[in-house]
Amino acid sequence: MQLPILSILIFLPVVGIGVLVILDRKRHKVLKIATLAISLLEFLFSLPLWFNFNSQTAAMQFVERREWLPTYGISYYVGVDGFSLLLIMLTTFLTPICVLATWEDIQHRVKEFMVCLLFLMSGMIGVFVSLDLFLFYVFWEVMLIPMYLLIGVWGNPARRVYAAIKFFLFTMFGSLLMLVAILVLYFHYGKTTGTYTFDLIKMYGLAIPFNMQFWMFLAFGLAFAIKVPMFPFHTWLPDAHTEAPTVGSVILAAVLLKMGTYGFLRFNMPLFPQAAHFFVPLFSILALIGIIYGALVSMMQTDLKRLIAFSSVSHLGFVMLGLFTFTMPGVQGGIIQMINHGLSTGALFLIVGMIYERRHTRMIADFGGLSTPMPIYAAIFMIVSLSSIGLPGLNGFVGEFLILLGTFKVNKLYAVLAATGVIFAACYMLWMFQRVMFGKVTNEKNQDLKDLSWREIAIFAPLILFIVWIGVYPDTFLDKTKASTENFLAMMEKAKSTQVSLSHVCKGEAR
Amino acid sequence: MTCTIPGFHLSSIGPWLTLTVTAILILVLDALSPKGRKVCFSWLALAGLAVAALQTIGLWGRSGTDFAGMVYLDNYAFFFYLIFILGAALTVLISRAYLEDYGKNLGEYYALVLFATLGMMLMAAGAHLIMIFLGLEVMSIAIYVLAGLFREDVRSNEASLKYLILGSFSSAFLLFGMAMLYGAAGGTLFLNDLPQRLGADPAMQPLILLAMGLLIVGFGFKVASAPFHMWTPDVYEGAPTSVTAFMAVAVKAAAFAAFARVFFLAFPALKVDWNMLLWVLAVATMTIGNIAAIAQTNIKRMLAYSSIAHAGYLLVALVAANQLGAMSLLYYLLAYTLMNLGAFGVVILVGRKKDSYLNIYDYSGLGAQHPVLAAAMAVFMFALAGIPPTAGFVGKFYIFSAAVQAGYIWLAIIGVMNSLVSVFYYLRITVLMYMKPAEADLGPVAFSPAQTAVVALTAAGVLAIGIFPGGLYNLAMNAVKIFPGL
Numbered sequence: 001m002q003l004p005i006l007s008i009l010i011f012l013p014v015v016g017i018g019v020l021v022i023l024d025r026k027r028h029k030v031l032k033i034a035t036l037a038i039s040l041l042e043f044l045f046s047l048p049l050w051f052n053f054n055s056q057t058a059a060m061q062f063v064e065r066r067e068w069l070p071t072y073g074i075s076y077y078v079g080v081d082g083f084s085l086l087l088i089m090l091t092t093f094l095t096p097i098c099v100l101a102t103w104e105d106i107q108h109r110v111k112e113f114m115v116c117l118l119f120l121m122s123g124m125i126g127v128f129v130s131l132d133l134f135l136f137y138v139f140w141e142v143m144l145i146p147m148y149l150l151i152g153v154w155g156n157p158a159r160r161v162y163a164a165i166k167f168f169l170f171t172m173f174g175s176l177l178m179l180v181a182i183l184v185l186y187f188h189y190g191k192t193t194g195t196y197t198f199d200l201i202k203m204y205g206l207a208i209p210f211n212m213q214f215w216m217f218l219a220f221g222l223a224f225a226i227k228v229p230m231f232p233f234h235t236w237l238p239d240a241h242t243e244a245p246t247v248g249s250v251i252l253a254a255v256l257l258k259m260g261t262y263g264f265l266r267f268n269m270p271l272f273p274q275a276a277h278f279f280v281p282l283f284s285i286l287a288l289i290g291i292i293y294g295a296l297v298s299m300m301q302t303d304l305k306r307l308i309a310f311s312s313v314s315h316l317g318f319v320m321l322g323l324f325t326f327t328m329p330g331v332q333g334g335i336i337q338m339i340n341h342g343l344s345t346g347a348l349f350l351i352v353g354m355i356y357e358r359r360h361t362r363m364i365a366d367f368g369g370l371s372t373p374m375p376i377y378a379a380i381f382m383i384v385s386l387s388s389i390g391l392p393g394l395n396g397f398v399g400e401f402l403i404l405l406g407t408f409k410v411n412k413l414y415a416v417l418a419a420t421g422v423i424f425a426a427c428y429m430l431w432m433f434q435r436v437m438f439g440k441v442t443n444e445k446n447q448d449l450k451d452l453s454w455r456e457i458a459i460f461a462p463l464i465l466f467i468v469w470i471g472v473y474p475d476t477f478l479d480k481t482k483a484s485t486e487n488f489l490a491m492m493e494k495a496k497s498t499q500v501s502l503s504h505v506c507k508g509e510a511r
Numbered sequence: 512m513t514c515t516i517p518g519f520h521l522s523s524i525g526p527w528l529t530l531t532v533t534a535i536l537i538l539v540l541d542a543l544s545p546k547g548r549k550v551c552f553s554w555l556a557l558a559g560l561a562v563a564a565l566q567t568i569g570l571w572g573r574s575g576t577d578f579a580g581m582v583y584l585d586n587y588a589f590f591f592y593l594i595f596i597l598g599a600a601l602t603v604l605i606s607r608a609y610l611e612d613y614g615k616n617l618g619e620y621y622a623l624v625l626f627a628t629l630g631m632m633l634m635a636a637g638a639h640l641i642m643i644f645l646g647l648e649v650m651s652i653a654i655y656v657l658a659g660l661f662r663e664d665v666r667s668n669e670a671s672l673k674y675l676i677l678g679s680f681s682s683a684f685l686l687f688g689m690a691m692l693y694g695a696a697g698g699t700l701f702l703n704d705l706p707q708r709l710g711a712d713p714a715m716q717p718l719i720l721l722a723m724g725l726l727i728v729g730f731g732f733k734v735a736s737a738p739f740h741m742w743t744p745d746v747y748e749g750a751p752t753s754v755t756a757f758m759a760v761a762v763k764a765a766a767f768a769a770f771a772r773v774f775f776l777a778f779p780a781l782k783v784d785w786n787m788l789l790w791v792l793a794v795a796t797m798t799i800g801n802i803a804a805i806a807q808t809n810i811k812r813m814l815a816y817s818s819i820a821h822a823g824y825l826l827v828a829l830v831a832a833n834q835l836g837a838m839s840l841l842y843y844l845l846a847y848t849l850m851n852l853g854a855f856g857v858v859i860l861v862g863r864k865k866d867s868y869l870n871i872y873d874y875s876g877l878g879a880q881h882p883v884l885a886a887a888m889a890v891f892m893f894a895l896a897g898i899p900p901t902a903g904f905v906g907k908f909y910i911f912s913a914a915v916q917a918g919y920i921w922l923a924i925i926g927v928m929n930s931l932v933s934v935f936y937y938l939r940i941t942v943l944m945y946m947k948p949a950e951a952d953l954g955p956v957a958f959s960p961a962q963t964a965v966v967a968l969t970a971a972g973v974l975a976i977g978i979f980p981g982g983l984y985n986l987a988m989n990a991v992k993i994f995p996g997l
Contacts, residue, residue: 069981071988109879134908138899145893148938152946153878161946165938172934176927179908183915183923 004064006078008045009092009125013038013118020118025111032103035114039095042121046092053085055480058487060131060201068135073186073197078129082484083265086335086477090342091124091255093462098247100459101350104357105246106154113154117247120146124255128262133182133198136267137175140259144171147256150248151240163236163243170236174223181219185271188212204270204491210278217275220268221283227260230283230320231290234313241309246353249305253312253349254342261319261338265331269323270488273495276324283324288417290317295424299431304352304362307432308345311388314421315341321418322403326492330406331485332478337399339477340470344388344396347463351381354456358449364432369441374451378437380460385429387467390422395470523577523584525570526563526592527629533559534625541618553607553961556621560600560628567592574993576638580701583638583772586990587841591635591768594845598761599628601852601965606753608959609859613751615660624757627653631765635772640689640700643769647685647733650765651678654758658750670749677732677742685729691722692777705777723778723785727792730773733766734822737796744803747815752862755811756855759818760848767825771840774829775994782832789830790922797823797929804936810858810871813936814851817895820933821847824910827926831913837991839909842983846894846902846976853969854891857884860956860966868953874940876949881956885944887970894973896937897930901977909984 016038023031054061060079068076080088098117106113123146126139152164182198189206190196197203208216226233237257241249269276294314301307319341322334354377355370356362371378383394390396400422408415441447452460470477521528537552573584602624610616626649633646655678659671693700695715696708709719732739747755774785800820807813825843828836861877861884862868878885894903907930914923976983991997 069984071981071984112878112882138904141899141904145898149941149945152942161942164946165935165942168938169931169934173928173931176931177924180911180915180920180923180927183912184920186912187916 003048005045005048006062006064006080006125006129009042009049009088010078010122010129012042012045013122013125016118017115020111020114023111028107028110031110031114032099035117036096036099038118039092039099039121043092043096046089049080049085050089053080053480055082056483058082058483063131068132072134073190073195073199074134075132075199076135077132077199078126078135079131080129082481083262083335083488084128085480086339087128087255087258087262088125090258090339091121091128093466094250094254094342094346095121097346097350097459097462098250100455101250101353102247103455105353109153113150116146116149116153120150120251124251124259127259131200133186133200133203133267135198136200137179137182140175141172143256143259144168147248147252150251151244154245154248155243158243159239160243163239166236167240170226170233171223174226174233177219178223181216184212185216200267200271206271208272210274213272213275214278217268217272217279220263220271221279224260224263224268225286227263228257228316228320229260229313230286231293231313231317232286234290234294237313238306238309241312241349242303242305246349246356249309249349249353250346253308254346257312257316258338258342261316261323261334264320264323265335265488270491273492276492277326277496280324280326284321284411284414287317287320287324288414288421290314291321291418291421292424295421295428299424299428301428302364304355304364304432304436305349307364307428308348308352311425311428312341312345314425315345315388318400318403318418318421321414322399322406325403325406325410326489327406327409328485328489329402330410331488332481333399333402333404333406335481335485336395336470336474336477337403340387340395340399340467343463343467343470344384347380347384347460347467348388350459350463351377351384354452355449359445364435366443367436367446368443369437369439370446370449371437372441373446373449376452376457380452380457380464381433381437383464383467384460385433387471389426389429393468393471395467395474398470398474517579519578522566523570523573523582525566526596527632529559529563529566530625530629530632533562534622534629537618537622537625541622544618552616552618552621553603556603556625557600559625560596560603564593564596564600567596576703580703581637581639581642583636583993585993586986587772587993588632588636588768590841590987590990591764591844592632594764594841594848595628595631595635595761597845598757598764598848598852599624601848601856601969602753602757602761604961604965605756605852605856605859608957608962609751609753612863612865613661615751620657620660623653623657626650627657627757628761631761631768634765635768637769638702640692640702640773643773644682644686644689646765647729647769648682650762651682651733654754654762657754657757658746660751660754664749666749667751668749670746673742673749674746681729681732681739684725684732688722688725688729691718691725695719695722702773702776706779709777710780719781720784723781724788726773727785727788730766730770731792734763734770734825735796735819736792736822736826737799737819740796740799740819740822743819744807744812744815747818748809748811752811752855752859752866755815756852756859759814759855760844760851763818763822763825764844764848767829767840767844771829771837775832775837775997779996786830786832789826790919793823793826793830793922794925795823796820796826797926798932801929801932801936804933807936808871809869810874810940811869813871814854814858817933817936818851820929821851821895823929824907824926827914827919827922828910830919830922831910831917832997833913833917834988834991834994834997835909835916836913837994837997838984838987839906839913841987841990842909842980843906845983845987846906846973849969849972849976850891850894850901850903853887853966853973854895856962856966856969857888857891860884860958860962861953863957871940871943872950873953874943875947877943877953878945880949880953884956884966887966888944889941890970890973892937892940894977896934898934899977900974902973902980903977905977905980 123143130136630650661667804816894901
């Protein structure tokens with residue numbers, strides 16, 4: 001019998017919560033070590049996914065299926081393909097790092113924090129592996145609760161509640177409309193085929209009238225666009241990122257935002273391909289606005305965390321632009337850029353978190369000349385910044401290059417505009433780096449800051465390893481996504497050639 | 512003149528008899544027991560409810576009518592019996608320690624709860640409009656008295672009087688509607704006969720429409736639907752908290768049981784008309800309830816407005832008027848019973864000493880001082896907001912899928928947007944509990960075993976039927992088979 005790896009990945013954190021609950025709440029170290037052990041165990045269990053993954057096929061692998069609500073066509077149906085594999089690995093890889101990063105940072109309500117973290121982990125894995133729309137929706141919503149608590153309870157006292165509620169309501173707004181769209185899709189599928197099911201794979205082939213696709217693409221798209229976040233739905237992000245505790249920001253940036261882009265790739269585009277083609281201009285332009293606007297706003301930030309938050313808007317704009325090219329390099333670049341953004345932005349938030357722990361400020365103006373007291377810190381900061389900018393040899397370059405390549409094939413103007421985003425990225429990152437790191441130490445408090453401890457170096461080591469690996473030899477990762485991408489593009493191409501008559505609007509739906 | 516009594520089986524109304532006998536027994540024992548030495552009435556009431564539940568389970572699967580066609584024997588009624596019994600039992604459990612605080616742990620309280628439950632059962636099983644009316648009155652009169660239980664308290668008096676006057680008004684509307692139907696149908700009030708009789712004479716159409724409107728007013732009042740909801744916040748706030756809990760769940764369930772049965776069975780021909788009316792009512796009820804709830808600072812008032820909003824969601828299920836909608840009504844009412852009674856259980860526990868902590872700001876810092884209690888409250892709040900993996904989510908999912916199936920996509924969209932609004936005020940409670948420091952030391956909470964059990968059981972139940980909704984789905988689906996027209 002095959003080991004149900006995906007179920008283990010989903011429910012191991014839940015078991016972990018059970019363990020944490022019985023531990024003594026006063027012994028913080030024990031709680032942290034236990035959580036670290038659980039997250040490492042989770043990472044170990046995710047390794048077989050990586051090594052046993054067959055990159056020759058686009059079919060779902062490690063599939064598990066159990067009836068959940070059979071009369072309703074709802075089942076517990078999970079599986080992995082090239083799109084989700086990398087994101088799952090990213091999640092399990094980052095969680096132990098996040099736990100390590102809480103070592104000094106989180107000192108009150110440690111038990112609750114760890115419970116939230118594990119709960120979140122379970123939800124994130126669930127989102128990436130669900131192949132049943134109902135199941136997906138459940139995980140998608142469940143994940144909100146721990147993230148909301150992470151921001152609201154352990155965030156910055158001044159504005160954490162505002163940020164937490166804003167995060168919750170924004171996300172909920174999109175997902176509720178998606179719920180209605182899911183239901184419409186479900187009944188449409190039932191009426192057309194006679195079987196009622198939430199099975200995503202079965203729905204892929206469904207012929208949906210364009211008119212209906214149009215609205216459902218918008219409903220699903222809104223949920224995902226808010227999560228990505230695409231301009232103009234990004235306003236929750238700077239608040240949530242800035243107010244969240246370091247680890248919250250890391251997970252938010254590295255994994256939660258990817259759920260939006262993943263949602264487009266997994267649900268929106270294959271389910272409503274004609275509408276996806278129709279909306280290419282709109283979404284590409286929004287992505288471009290995001291790239292340039294995010295970069296420009298970043299440049300003007302005085303708060304390090306806000307700067308990185310807005311840079312996320314810009315980076316995710318690249319991902320969306322790549323996905324909407326429907327070309328091999330564009331989509332693959334988009335996927336690899338999701339991982340890149342997870343690694344480098346995650347690392348940047350950790351970097352800011354560490355300086356915040358030491359100085360309790362994140363204002364750029366409070367720093368200057370930090371490279372003198374903290375040389376190791378400066379080196380790591382430099383590598384990560386360059387990776388974020390897209391220096392050849394580091395991961396950011398690969399993703400952005402592929403995306404630009406794909407875009408160039410489709411629309412030269414878009415590619416040129418997007419490329420300016422890269423230049424702006426260099427501006428805001430390097431300028432920020434210069435102001436924080438170089439020159440004389442202007443503030444006396446920065447005079448004798450401690451450099452990174454071994455624990456902190458250990459946090460960055462694996463991140464930098466992958467930053468360089470993807471930059472030097474991206475094929476390791478691109479290979480895994482190849483078959484799925486080809487399959488996805490074939491599906492999209494087929495839909496493009498299928499003519500859909502607009503008059504074929506399902507009258508029964510619009511009663 | 513000879514008078515023949517048609518045959519009947521007492522076993523068909525076994526649960527009613529049990530509750531009546533238990534209630535009377537409690538009254539008699541109360542009168543006989545010497546002052547100061549109280550018999551444990553709550554246990555007696557619980558025993559009665561348990562026996563009634565067993566009898567209901569024994570009846571499960573029966574079909575047809577009894578007592579000369581006056582009483583329905585069907586799973587729809589039995590499902591509701593179980594909801595009422597559950598609601599009453601949980602109410603009895605949270606009541607005792609609460610009432611003792613006020614020195615009001617009286618026998619008649621439990622007797623009245625049982626009588627009210629009996630009335631609800633009559634409403635759920637009534638096959639004749641007069642039966643339904645009788646049930647409604649038996650229930651309502653008991654609740655009027657219960658609402659005014661704290662005689663010394665002005666608010667309790669106000670609640671009781673307000674509910675009595677407005678309630679009588681609404682009963683009159685209902686009765687007037689029934690009278691018109693009687694005329695229009697040519698002298699019958701049997702639900703089974705109404706559809707053919709009402710279609711017989713086209714000239715009667717206006718009268719029937721008027722009657723239907725009056726019935727909607729009557730039932731709308733009891734389910735607390737806008738615009739007949741004005742009494743709700745005041746009555747919910749003033750009544751003893753345990754009674755409020757009972758009213759919010761069981762009375763609403765009973766009113767919906769009768770509402771759905773009457774409209775689904777008697778007026779299928781007029782579906783277009785009442786659908787339109789109820790569509791408007793549903794939207795108004797959800798919106799008014801949710802928006803008004805945002806402004807509340809008293810937790811009981813907040814829950815009152817939230818219960819109005821939930822009546823709105825349930826009306827959506829009525830509007831959908833399909834099998835799925837009827838099923839979702841049953842599922843949702845059961846889920847709502849669990850989550851709302853749980854929430855009121857926490858309100859009672861936190862309220863303590865004669866309800867001195869009813870402001871929502873009293874929940875500040877609860878998460879730090881009483882983590883388990885706060886976690887339970889958080890579960891109820893998330894459930895009421897409809898966030899998975901709770902029963903509240905599954906219930907809303909059913910209701911909105913029924914609406915979508917029936918083609919009411921806009922209604923579903925308005926419904927989910929209303930849930931979004933509701934998230935705001937439910938979330939605020941969790942914000943206060945976890946993200947705000949306590950304004951003052953809350954001090955110890957007296958966890959009486961029965962009340963703790965209610966909170967624990969309902970929290971577990973909310974999660975259990977949220978994660979594994981399959982069994983209940985099948986039961987409820989089976990129960991709504993009695994509406995073949997849907």
